[in-house]
């Protein structure tokens with residue numbers, strides 16, 4: 001049933017780039033503020049990179065209290081406003097998903113999430129799908145009962161500069177969770193790039209290794225061929241990249257753009273037409 005919703009429209013993805021956090025002193029000053037007394041600070045706590053998650057949650061609670069809303073609606077609105085371009089994009093998405101149980105108590109919020117989940121061209125679709133998939137089946141809207149987020153588990157092969165999985169298949173529009181465990185002793189990231197564009201992205205990333213700005217952007221080139229981004233993952237840590245598989249079938253690639261890695265550390269993401 002749900003597959004029918006994957007109409008062959010163009011997927012408008014949020015810009016695939018990372019926004020560097022504020023300098024540590026500025027983050028500290030921001031976090032020290034009381035979100036319940038300072039609405040401007042609360043708003044910034046939601047949108048800036050580098051703010052601890054519990055502080056974002058407190059800011060959302062404070063804003064909900066003063067605005068007569070619920071925390072999950074506050075976070076959802078903040079995420080929509082960011083449109084993928086603020087530093088907290090990934091954290092806000094995670095926060096919406098972690099608040100899914102609260103959302104389930106409010107039919108209007110569930111309805112809103114369902115609409116976003118069904119809109120193939122909405123940048124919030126992936127987050128909305130994740131939030132609904134996090135609910136028990138009996139709390140989901142009927143049309144989304146079978147909604148799934150497919151986990152693609154990847155590891156780094158220690159010392160080999162490679163992912164342990166070299167090829168992944170997906171249906172157009174399918175919601176994917178690249179779940180990467182960095183079992184290596186050096187940092188790696190993971191970018192999904194358009195068909196045939198891996199070397200263009202890799203060469204641009206290598207150049208970024210020579211500048212402080214490039215490092216701050218975690219070696220993610222600001223190129224339209226970069227479709228989705230997982231920032232650098234430290235050794236023995238893990239990361240997630242949530243995305244909808246592109247609507248256009250083809251052989252995409254996932255690649256680590258830590259300078260010097262891309263030629264070795266990559267794999268194919270083969271996207272097939274969705275079943276009607």
Ligand SMILES: [Cu+2]
Pocket residue numbers: 161187188189256257258261265
């Ligand atoms: Cu790497």
